[in-house]
Amino acid sequence: MSQDVIIVCDEKSYRLHADKFPLLSNGREIIGLVTETEFPVNCRYKALGSLKDLRRIIPECNGSEIMVVSTEPPDIDHELQHYFMAVKHVQFHDADYQVRDFRFTDKQPYLKWKYTLEYSLALLSLPIALPLMAVIGILVKLTSAGPMLYRPERIGENLRPFKVYKFRTMVRNAHTLNSHMEHINEMSGGGLFKSSQDPRVTWLGRWLRKFSLDELPQVFNILRGEMTIIGPRPLSTPIELYKSHQLRRFTVRPGLGCVWQAYYRQDTDFDRWIQSDLEYIDRMSPLLDMKLFLRIIWNVIFGKGAR
Numbered sequence: 001m002s003q004d005v006i007i008v009c010d011e012k013s014y015r016l017h018a019d020k021f022p023l024l025s026n027g028r029e030i031i032g033l034v035t036e037t038e039f040p041v042n043c044r045y046k047a048l049g050s051l052k053d054l055r056r057i058i059p060e061c062n063g064s065e066i067m068v069v070s071t072e073p074p075d076i077d078h079e080l081q082h083y084f085m086a087v088k089h090v091q092f093h094d095a096d097y098q099v100r101d102f103r104f105t106d107k108q109p110y111l112k113w114k115y116t117l118e119y120s121l122a123l124l125s126l127p128i129a130l131p132l133m134a135v136i137g138i139l140v141k142l143t144s145a146g147p148m149l150y151r152p153e154r155i156g157e158n159l160r161p162f163k164v165y166k167f168r169t170m171v172r173n174a175h176t177l178n179s180h181m182e183h184i185n186e187m188s189g190g191g192l193f194k195s196s197q198d199p200r201v202t203w204l205g206r207w208l209r210k211f212s213l214d215e216l217p218q219v220f221n222i223l224r225g226e227m228t229i230i231g232p233r234p235l236s237t238p239i240e241l242y243k244s245h246q247l248r249r250f251t252v253r254p255g256l257g258c259v260w261q262a263y264y265r266q267d268t269d270f271d272r273w274i275q276s277d278l279e280y281i282d283r284m285s286p287l288l289d290m291k292l293f294l295r296i297i298w299n300v301i302f303g304k305g306a307r
Contacts, residue, residue: 004031004064006048006057008080008087011039013069017092018044024067024090024099031061036077051079055239055247058083058159068102076102082247083159085111107284111252114289118229122222133216136167136208144202146172149217154234157253162226164234165217169205170198190237190270210303218256230289231255232277237270249277252284262295 005025014033021030032046034057048057058064068076068089080087081104089102137148150168153161177200187194201209208214221227227234234254239247259276260267267273280288 004029004061005067006031006034006061006064007045007067007069008034008036008051009069010036010071013071013092014039016071017069017097020097021045021069024069024097028065031064051077054079054083055159055242059155059161059239062160074102080104082244083250085251105251107252107281110284114284114286115225115228115253119222119225121229122219125219129216129219132213133167136213136216139204140167143204144168144171152236154236154254155239155250156226156234157250159239159247159250160226162221162224164227165220167205167208167214167217169202169208169214170200171202174200187268188270190235190273191241192235192237192270194268212300215256222256226253228253228255230257230292232280233258233260242274246274246278248281249274252281257292257296259292261299262292265299 005028007021007025007030014035030045032048034048034054035050038050048061058066066080066084066087068080068087069092070076070089071092074089074091076087076089085105085108086101086103088099090097090099140148146168148168150166150170151163152166154164156162181193181195181198181200184195184197185193186196205214218227222229231252231254232249259280260273264272264276280292
């Protein structure tokens with residue numbers, strides 16, 4: 001559990017109840033305040049910004065719990081719905097207060113069940129996955145110079161940054177050649193690069209990508225609680241390039257597989273990709289997850305659409 005708290009409040013709540021904030025945080029450090037509208041505060045707590053700044057604030061305060069404090073009936077700004085499925089809400093009334101989870105969706109109970117099940121499946125896969133990963137890791141080291149693993153930073157659930165584990169499929173320092181590759185980029189939008197003709201990909205890397213074996217180490221991301229089996233893919237798109245409504249894809253954990261991999265693997269439109277993620281979040285269910293899983297396995301076995 002996070003040891004830090006970010007408090008979202010309005011001016012009236014701050015003025016009347018700021019002295020109770022340490023009690024509400026249960027002894028955890030209060031990183032600062034996010035205000036519904038900008039208002040001057042004293043130096044007791046750091047002013048992190050207003051609700052419109054959440055896109056910047058949340059990743060900077062990695063893992064901090066969000067607590068909304070108000071004196072009025074729950075009327076939590078819709079901006080929070082872009083980032084969270086639920087937030088802790090403290091409402092003051094008379095001389096007392098009530099603490100409860102404020103839910104923006106009814107999907108949260110399903111997610112708890114889903115994450116538990118998919119964690120168990122990842123754990124059960126280790127006897128098969130570990131020997132295979134050992135062989136692939138040795139081959140990566142033997143066939144090209146550079147580290148065995150590639151660990152880029154991605155944005156996960158509730159905008160929390162984390163490191164994704166993948167087998168390296170490109171030559172060492174491939175990122176230094178990015179500026180020379182744009183003319184073969186097949187991806188439209190999102191600051192993404194995908195090309196079936198990328199010269200930086202090693203011969204082994206091309207084979208690993210074809211059958212998605214480069215992503216096997218992400219089983220450890222699942223065991224660390226950073227990813228799940230089915231969910232939006234963790235993309236390299238900078239957070240500032242997302243439209244506000246697209247940020248809702250970060251209300252769930254990113255996945256090894258997603259709708260795009262199941263049905264749109266040849267599609268090169270970023271907005272269509274993100275729209276498929278949002279549709280998944282709205283429709284997710286055990287049946288849909290199973291359908292997507294089987295479809296992705298079929299695509300992987302036959303190497304369909306990989307780049």
